[in-house]
Amino acid sequence: MLDLAAVRAQFPALALTHDGGPRTYLDNPAGTQVPQVVLDRMGEALVEFNANMHGNFRTSERATEQSHRAHAHMAEFYNARSDREIVFGPNMTTLTFQMARVLGTRFREGDEIITTHMEHEGNNWPWRTMAAERGLVVKTVPFHRDTYELDLDAFGDMITSRTRFAALNVASNLLGTINPVKQMVAALREAGAITYLDAVQYAPHGVIDVQELDCDFLVASSYKFYGPHQGILYGREELLSSLPAYKLRTVPDVTPDRYETGTQSLEGQAGVIGALEYLAWVGREFGSDLRPADGELSDRTRDLRAGMRAMVAHEETLSARLISGLQAIDGVHVHGITDPAAFGRRVPTVSITAPGLDPAALATFLDAHGVYVWNGHSYALPVVEFLGIADQGGVVRTGPTHYNTLDEIDRCVSLVEQYLGAH
Numbered sequence: 001m002l003d004l005a006a007v008r009a010q011f012p013a014l015a016l017t018h019d020g021g022p023r024t025y026l027d028n029p030a031g032t033q034v035p036q037v038v039l040d041r042m043g044e045a046l047v048e049f050n051a052n053m054h055g056n057f058r059t060s061e062r063a064t065e066q067s068h069r070a071h072a073h074m075a076e077f078y079n080a081r082s083d084r085e086i087v088f089g090p091n092m093t094t095l096t097f098q099m100a101r102v103l104g105t106r107f108r109e110g111d112e113i114i115t116t117h118m119e120h121e122g123n124n125w126p127w128r129t130m131a132a133e134r135g136l137v138v139k140t141v142p143f144h145r146d147t148y149e150l151d152l153d154a155f156g157d158m159i160t161s162r163t164r165f166a167a168l169n170v171a172s173n174l175l176g177t178i179n180p181v182k183q184m185v186a187a188l189r190e191a192g193a194i195t196y197l198d199a200v201q202y203a204p205h206g207v208i209d210v211q212e213l214d215c216d217f218l219v220a221s222s223y224k225f226y227g228p229h230q231g232i233l234y235g236r237e238e239l240l241s242s243l244p245a246y247k248l249r250t251v252p253d254v255t256p257d258r259y260e261t262g263t264q265s266l267e268g269q270a271g272v273i274g275a276l277e278y279l280a281w282v283g284r285e286f287g288s289d290l291r292p293a294d295g296e297l298s299d300r301t302r303d304l305r306a307g308m309r310a311m312v313a314h315e316e317t318l319s320a321r322l323i324s325g326l327q328a329i330d331g332v333h334v335h336g337i338t339d340p341a342a343f344g345r346r347v348p349t350v351s352i353t354a355p356g357l358d359p360a361a362l363a364t365f366l367d368a369h370g371v372y373v374w375n376g377h378s379y380a381l382p383v384v385e386f387l388g389i390a391d392q393g394g395v396v397r398t399g400p401t402h403y404n405t406l407d408e409i410d411r412c413v414s415l416v417e418q419y420l421g422a423h
């Protein structure tokens with residue numbers, strides 16, 4: 001079980017105040033705060049070995065070594081087979097546009113691709129752009145408007161002998177639903193399709209294992225899991241090394257270098273190492289009973305998984321309290337899974353609307369009380385369009401993470417109640 005005081009003490013931002021009162025960060029689905037170790041790692045990279053890679057002098061050698069370490073750590077986080085399967089980039093969206101350009105070369109006019117109405121725009125528009133350029137047919141899996149879960153029958157019907165590719169969301173950044181991607185990837189693989197998973201919203205809230213998922217690509221962003229702004233792509237090595245890469249002549253034609261265009265953010269990669277060190281620390285300190293048994297996994301992967309599971313156990317308590325609290329308020333509608341029996345199929349990202357509610361006005365009211373939440377569509381345009389709520393200002397989105405407390409949840413809920421009672 002997490003020792004919340006010890007956990008919170010790691011995050012300098014949690015000690016800051018808002019007009020003399022506490023700050024309550026419930027904007028975590030958009031980005032989390034960072035622990036001290038991330039700041040230390042980034043500072044170290046910028047002071048002690050702030051040099052470009054591949055030089056024949058000490059600081060450059062250390063920068064090169066650190067970048068190798070960042071790839072190796074992420075390979076352990078994703079359980080990739082090798083660090084050659086890890087590509088760093090500025091963020092998920094940029095990496096996805098890059099991969100759409102690369103993968104587009106594999107497809108022919110009339111080929112079919114599948115995506116869903118549950119995507120973030122970053123896993124939607126790059127593929128629709130690719131489809132428009134290449135004359136591909138796009139099929140979009142709907143979700144049930146009552147359960148907020150994908151319509152798997154419709155998905156099954158969409159797979160044909162022309163299906164070449166699918167871009168799927170692991171967890172929705174608006175609804176919170178965790179999609180059954182393992183099962184979906186298996187069906188797509190059988191049809192010979194390439195699969196691309198968006199794990200940006202899922203990565204802070206669950207264990208990722210690309211070998212178990214058997215996907216071809218998976219992408220996440222470390223600013224959602226306590227690190228700096230960095231996108232990290234997993235790609236199956238055979239594909240990464242055989243697809244065409246849009247690279248400069250000066251870059252060696254090896255994976256992952258051929259995809260890591262230009263000078264990378266080495267301080268960002270240092271911060272990713274720090275974020276994973278933090279996660280492993282949580283595992284060792286508070287997750288000993290949740291550690292996977294000895295087996296094929298590395299020690300670090302086992303620590304990381306123990307850390308993630310310890311976090312998730314606390315987050316489940318927070319999200320249950322948040323959802324039941326919000327639902328009990330007159331007029332509030334939670335757009336996402338609310339059945340406690342199905343909470344294992346959601347992350348703690350919780351979006352609400354209410355009749356006549358201006359989401360921006362409620363977010364502004366909460367901010368006046370030091371509670372930070374998002375309003376609008378949060379780039380989940382496919383979701384708000386499918387739900388028909390794009391024109392009313394979208395939703396108010398709250399999202400606790402492992403460093404939040406039950407008191408913070410209660411305070412947020414009672415402020416929402418106070419606001420709605422007065423408007």
Ligand SMILES: Cc1ncc(COP(=O)(O)O)c(C=O)c1O
Pocket residue numbers: 029030090091092093094120122123169171172173198199200201220221230231379
């Ligand atoms: C599910 C999901 N996918 C993609 C993204 C885009 O990630 P990035 O900001 O790294 O481009 C986000 C960001 O909020 C997200 O939540």
